[in-house]
Amino acid sequence: MAQQLAMVIDAAKCIDCKGCVVACKVANEVPEGQWRNWIKPTSDTPVPGKKSDTARFQPGACMHCDNPTCVEACPTGATYKDKETGEVVINEGLCIGCGNCIPACPYDARFRNEVKRKADKCNYCPERRAAGIPPACVDTCPTKARVFGDINDPESEAGRLFRKNKARLTRVAAKTDTKPNMYYLGNPGPGEWGREAIIPASMVVMKQSAPLVKGIVALSGLGVLAMLGRQLFVGSDSDHKEDSDA
Amino acid sequence: MSNSKQTMSRRDFFKASGLVAAGAVGGPALLGGLKKAQAAPMAAPAWDSKFSACDMCFNKCGLIARVEDGIIKKLDPNPKFLKSRGMLCARGNAGLDQVYDPDRLKHPLLRKGARGEGKWQRIPWDEAIDMAAQKMEEVRKKYTPCGHLFSAGTDLHSKFVGRFAEVYGSFNVTSHESLCLVSGNRAFLDTYGEVPFPDVLNSKYIIMAGANRFEALVTPDSIDLMTAIRENGCKLVTLDPRYTKTAALSDEWYPIRPGSDMAFMLALAHVIIGEKLYNPQWIEEKTYGLDQLTEHVKQYTPGFAAEQCGIPAEDITRMARELAAAAPAAMIYPGRRTSDYEDSTQIRRSFAIVNGLLGNWDRPGGLLAARQVGLKGVSYDAPWYDENQEDRIDAHKVPMMFEHEGSFLVTRDSVLAEDPYPIKGWFVYKTNPMGTAPNRKKTIEMMNKMDFVTVVDIAMSDTAWFADLVLPSQSYLERTDPCAGLQGSVACACVVKRDPIIKSLYESRSLFDIMKGVAGKMDLGEYFDFTIEEFRKKQTREIPEALEVMDRDGVYYNPSKVYGIYEGRIYKTLSKKVELYNQRYEQMGLDPMPVYTPPTKVPKNQFRLVLGRDAAVTQTSTINNKLLNELNPTNTLWLNIEAAGKLGIADGDLVEVSSSVGRQELKAEVTDRIRKDTVYMLSGYNTLSTMQTLSHGNGASINELLDDDYDTITGNASMHTTFVTVTRKVA
Numbered sequence: 001m002a003q004q005l006a007m008v009i010d011a012a013k014c015i016d017c018k019g020c021v022v023a024c025k026v027a028n029e030v031p032e033g034q035w036r037n038w039i040k041p042t043s044d045t046p047v048p049g050k051k052s053d054t055a056r057f058q059p060g061a062c063m064h065c066d067n068p069t070c071v072e073a074c075p076t077g078a079t080y081k082d083k084e085t086g087e088v089v090i091n092e093g094l095c096i097g098c099g100n101c102i103p104a105c106p107y108d109a110r111f112r113n114e115v116k117r118k119a120d121k122c123n124y125c126p127e128r129r130a131a132g133i134p135p136a137c138v139d140t141c142p143t144k145a146r147v148f149g150d151i152n153d154p155e156s157e158a159g160r161l162f163r164k165n166k167a168r169l170t171r172v173a174a175k176t177d178t179k180p181n182m183y184y185l186g187n188p189g190p191g192e193w194g195r196e197a198i199i200p201a202s203m204v205v206m207k208q209s210a211p212l213v214k215g216i217v218a219l220s221g222l223g224v225l226a227m228l229g230r231q232l233f234v235g236s237d238s239d240h241k242e243d244s245d246a
Numbered sequence: 247m248s249n250s251k252q253t254m255s256r257r258d259f260f261k262a263s264g265l266v267a268a269g270a271v272g273g274p275a276l277l278g279g280l281k282k283a284q285a286a287p288m289a290a291p292a293w294d295s296k297f298s299a300c301d302m303c304f305n306k307c308g309l310i311a312r313v314e315d316g317i318i319k320k321l322d323p324n325p326k327f328l329k330s331r332g333m334l335c336a337r338g339n340a341g342l343d344q345v346y347d348p349d350r351l352k353h354p355l356l357r358k359g360a361r362g363e364g365k366w367q368r369i370p371w372d373e374a375i376d377m378a379a380q381k382m383e384e385v386r387k388k389y390t391p392c393g394h395l396f397s398a399g400t401d402l403h404s405k406f407v408g409r410f411a412e413v414y415g416s417f418n419v420t421s422h423e424s425l426c427l428v429s430g431n432r433a434f435l436d437t438y439g440e441v442p443f444p445d446v447l448n449s450k451y452i453i454m455a456g457a458n459r460f461e462a463l464v465t466p467d468s469i470d471l472m473t474a475i476r477e478n479g480c481k482l483v484t485l486d487p488r489y490t491k492t493a494a495l496s497d498e499w500y501p502i503r504p505g506s507d508m509a510f511m512l513a514l515a516h517v518i519i520g521e522k523l524y525n526p527q528w529i530e531e532k533t534y535g536l537d538q539l540t541e542h543v544k545q546y547t548p549g550f551a552a553e554q555c556g557i558p559a560e561d562i563t564r565m566a567r568e569l570a571a572a573a574p575a576a577m578i579y580p581g582r583r584t585s586d587y588e589d590s591t592q593i594r595r596s597f598a599i600v601n602g603l604l605g606n607w608d609r610p611g612g613l614l615a616a617r618q619v620g621l622k623g624v625s626y627d628a629p630w631y632d633e634n635q636e637d638r639i640d641a642h643k644v645p646m647m648f649e650h651e652g653s654f655l656v657t658r659d660s661v662l663a664e665d666p667y668p669i670k671g672w673f674v675y676k677t678n679p680m681g682t683a684p685n686r687k688k689t690i691e692m693m694n695k696m697d698f699v700t701v702v703d704i705a706m707s708d709t710a711w712f713a714d715l716v717l718p719s720q721s722y723l724e725r726t727d728p729c730a731g732l733q734g735s736v737a738c739a740c741v742v743k744r745d746p747i748i749k750s751l752y753e754s755r756s757l758f759d760i761m762k763g764v765a766g767k768m769d770l771g772e773y774f775d776f777t778i779e780e781f782r783k784k785q786t787r788e789i790p791e792a793l794e795v796m797d798r799d800g801v802y803y804n805p806s807k808v809y810g811i812y813e814g815r816i817y818k819t820l821s822k823k824v825e826l827y828n829q830r831y832e833q834m835g836l837d838p839m840p841v842y843t844p845p846t847k848v849p850k851n852q853f854r855l856v857l858g859r860d861a862a863v864t865q866t867s868t869i870n871n872k873l874l875n876e877l878n879p880t881n882t883l884w885l886n887i888e889a890a891g892k893l894g895i896a897d898g899d900l901v902e903v904s905s906s907v908g909r910q911e912l913k914a915e916v917t918d919r920i921r922k923d924t925v926y927m928l929s930g931y932n933t934l935s936t937m938q939t940l941s942h943g944n945g946a947s948i949n950e951l952l953d954d955d956y957d958t959i960t961g962n963a964s965m966h967t968t969f970v971t972v973t974r975k976v977a
Contacts, residue, residue: 013476015460015468016491017861022339022873027320032876046489046919048500049561055494126288133322140323142333142463143472 003150004086005124006181007138008161008169009059011189013145016041016057020137020146024061027125027136031114036122037061037137042189056189059146060172061122061137062109063180064088069197073104079119085150086181087124095119103198106174124148151181161185293319297800299730299742301722302337302344303864304400305465306732308800309334309341311723311747318342318723318748324800329734331469336862340873344721345751349870349939350704351718352752361693362712364936371753375760378673378715379767381698382414385671391415392635395657395669399677402727402744403757406774407675408650410761413773415631417638418669420652422677425684428648429962430584433594434613436646437602437825439818442613443735444577446470447478449611451572453565455485455507455597457581460492462859464582466737481572483565485510485557487856488884488926489919498561501921504854504966505587505845506555511578511596512842513551514566516543518603523570528605534819535827535839539599542839554844573604575611583859586966591646591959592840595828599840602824608812610736617739618806619731620789624781626773635667644961645834653961654683655954658692670697675757676719680708681866681933684952684963685907702757706937707866718754723747725756726778729785729792741792741802743782836959852969853889853925855905857948866930869941881928881945882915885972889923890916893972900975903927903946905968907953910946911975925972 016039024030024037037060044054068088071079078094079101081087095118102110102119113120125135133139138148149158162169162183169183174194293312300307300321308327312320321341323334354374359365369377385394395418396411398404404421411419423431431441446452447470459468474480475495484493485502493499502510518524519540529536548559548566569576578597584590606612640647640656647653658679661669672693680689686708693699693712701710702717710716727744734740762774786792792802816822820829832838848854862868862877869875883901885893895901897916902909903925910932920926931945955964 010476012495013472015472015495015861017460017463018336018877019334019339019861021877022336022862023322023334025873026339026342032872044494046493046499046501049498049558051497052494052499057491127291130288131290131293136320136322139325140334140339142331142335142469143476 001152002084002086004152004181005149006064006086006151006158006162006183007061008147008149008151008158008165008183008185009188010145010147010185011056011058011187012185013143014039014057014059015143017142019140019142020059023136023140024122027128028123029115030120034111034114034120036109036120040190040193053187054189056187058172058184058189059137059141060107060109060182062088062105063107063172063178063182064124065181066179067177069104069106069176069178069199070101070110073100073197073199073203075100075203088121089123090119090121092116092118100200100203106176106178106194106197107172107180108195151183291319296745296747297324297796298723298744298747299800300334300338300341301401302341302868303463305330305463306730306742307334307338307465308742309338310800313747316748318345326799327801328466328738328803329732329740330465331737333465333469335463336877337864337868337871337874340862340868340871341723343871343873344704344867345723345748347705347870347872349706349937350721350752351706351710351716351754353718354753355716357714357716362690362934364711366716371755374715374717375763376767378700378717378760379764381700381714382671382673382764383768385697386414389668389670390634391631392418392639392667393669394418394671394673395420395639395661396673397421397654397677397679398675401676401757402730403725404675405728406758406761407673409626409773410765410770411673412628413626413765413770414768415629415634417635418640418652418657419650420654420657421650422654422682423648423651424585424653424655424961425679425682425963426583426585427962428584428651428653428960429590429957430581430594432591432646432648432960433584434580434598436591436819436828436830437595437598438607438613440615442580442607442615443733444579445611445614445736446474446579447736449474449480449572449575449577450478451481451483451569451576452579453483453485453569453577454492454496454579455502455510455581456584456586456593457579458486458488458490458492458858459579460495461490461861462582463861466734470735470737481568485555487921487924488858490858500555500557500561503554503556503845503921504856504924506551508589508593508596508840508842509546509551509554509844510557510562511593511600512543512546512840513548513562514569514578514600515539515596515603516546517548517563517566518570518600519543521567521570523567524603525573525605528574529603532605532607532817532824533602534821534823534825534829538827539839546842554842569600569604572611574606574609576604577601577606577612578604580613585957585963586856587845588955588958588964588967589840589843590957590962590964592837596840599826602826607824608809610809614735614808615811616733617808617811618804619733619739619741620792620804620806621729621731621741621785622788624784628773639667639669640961644957644959645836646959647961653956654679655956655963656961658683658688658954661692661695662688664695668695670695672696672699674699674701674703674709674713676703678703678707678709678866680712681930681947682949683954684949684965684968685954686947686950687908688954702760704754705867705870706935708934708938711933711935711937717760718752719760720750720754720756724750724754728778729782729796736808739804739806741786741789741796741804742800743793743796846967848923849969852971853885854923854966855903855948855951855968855970856924856926856966857929857952858926860928863928863930866933866941869930869933869944870938872940875940878928879944880913881931881948882913883946883972884920884926885914885916886920886922886924887916887918890914893974895972895974902973902975903951903970905951905953905970907968908950910948910950912946914972925970
């Protein structure tokens, strides 16, 4: 079976210390004001004397979905789902920074890196993995709430957790079901924040056409497309909304 | 739209379009063929990995620095470092920005304008060392050696400040601890004969009062607390006027009335004794004073405590029973910062006494004695000065001060009053009383009393801002440090050291080198006639393998005994037992058992100001850290929703907060996570130093607002005794 790299997270263990957030920023040189990962708190109402059933801090990042709407939205193929590892990868050499993928992610896991001017998001720290160490957020986590690995490998810690807890695994639902590969043990904390994926109308039209037509459109219209994409990105939020109707 | 940041490079564009075209023609689906155009397998970075220990707070977590071309790229946890359970928190990760902070001090600076005016002249090191030595000599001649004060923060080089002060002849050395934890230490020391380390990991029932362990990170406690409650079935009860993250993750939380913890604890004792829930054999063998305590706590019924602290009587009774049922694997968590009330030693004594009744000392899940680490002190014979004062300036003003920590607040008052003698010189290393001591105006006055102040630090702290001579010190990743022994309760007893990870930046020097230089100019050179490496060899003379092991693993563990250390050993107290009743206190005219005095009522239309800690904040040293500042860009005033409504204050409104000693402005954070009679803000903001770009003029300074009462037994600051009014600022 092919790999599926994923995170299996015990949100109940997260103390919201933001170690993962800073570790990620440093490891990946994420510019000021931008983030590849996050911790989302539940806004529960304090009740004296009772255990809060809802208090949870939810660590998150790109969920490397099985049904990645960001891949659909990418005009150049820079974003793709790696068949061998199950990761959603951005090939920076191909990314034109058009920004189509950003509203296409219902979890807002993507942003345009202000320095590189390319799409950016969690990539599970490939250079660290090549050095034999875990992704920065996983490595640094005080309570080891984040566990990373191949969930199809029963020998891995992530795979073991995944199997052992299959009955109670949860995911954060979005309005568009992207089948995320970020699993939580039991109550994940805030659960309903994922929005609808917004894919530019132009991409949807092309996807519906015959392959040959697509090829021609791709060849002839690429420049236009790229420019359009760029416009979409640098435009205001309302630009995205217009496209979301498609 | 035509922002240059948003343009795409031509090269990227052509590269992309060319590949896309090729893929589109050949592939079955639009652009689908591109999946072949994967990036080559990622190469591992060409970094060197070096061990060190973090210095972003006091915990000293083991780390691995990843260094490329002499530049630190990343700080990772050392997975072999058991005390921190192989973690590195947000601050640890942000250590990089402390080292590479553009606001770092770069050269020796000499004050040119008035104190605090910010006019500086860069001078060469030779001149700076000469000047420091000459001024210290002048002060010593004119005012005796005790006429010079030395203050040093929590740092592995601080012992060299102490050594210098001693050979110079001054008894006046203060640390940060009298603004933090000395009253708590006093209380446990005077109950058990030593300061315990809680075995959080193996505890089954923990009451956390006056502590916030999931936000104020202490290793291994913070991490072990999560393991205990999530995996070991431990019950956690938190008492806090704020709904902290610790409170949110607890089994039970009570918004206790600030200052009433002692009533709660004595009521627990009342129930445990009244219902005979203790282990009679243990109490008989190991403790002193049960009879007196039994009599004493009769008055402190759960009903009485309920009225005082706002926690229902039946819950207090139930908690006492649950605690006792889980004992000895149960505890009142001792806490760390105890600088809260004027009777904070007695408050923490009540914590210690309940632990005594639980019989948890030296046993799994309870309070543990310090383990053997194996490091040894390095002795020296300090010279004797006939022409000197009799004692410290803060001596005899509180009955049980720790001589080696002093009391900063008592010292400050004494300096201002020149009572019993004047102090005119001040040397400060890596501590920032101007930014951390309550009532900042008084610290400015204290500065103005000085003939000459030398500050050694990595940044222009507010204390440095008012100094005469400011010397740039190396950061923790540039230095050679002596060994430090660390206690990790059940996790470990271990030793760490630091070696330079990178070359020293700018003209910074280590504190040791500075002291050595100054001592050499003052005929005290013989006391610093060694290297740190030689010093470490002396420290590790009984564990000679330690240095090599640290080079290999980043840490040395002493596999010393964890439990049962006191089997066949006597307690270092007057009765040689755990003192429920403290005979020494009785002899000194202090309450031998804690007597509850209700906290002062919050005046009408006012609030009690409390402080607390955040996992990304270490006092004043992290606010100017770019990475950490992003997490807490400013501080806010936590204000209860109902209280805010009455005052017409909305979330985000600018408010003025004023106390008897100062006023500040900041934004209100209207929340249901705090009591109606209490307000809270983070410390470290609104610095005076303009060379702290991110904290200067940002938010409010809490120490400008706090009044300067202190614990009457130890002289520890009492920082929860200030009342403030809050008013909306009209724009």
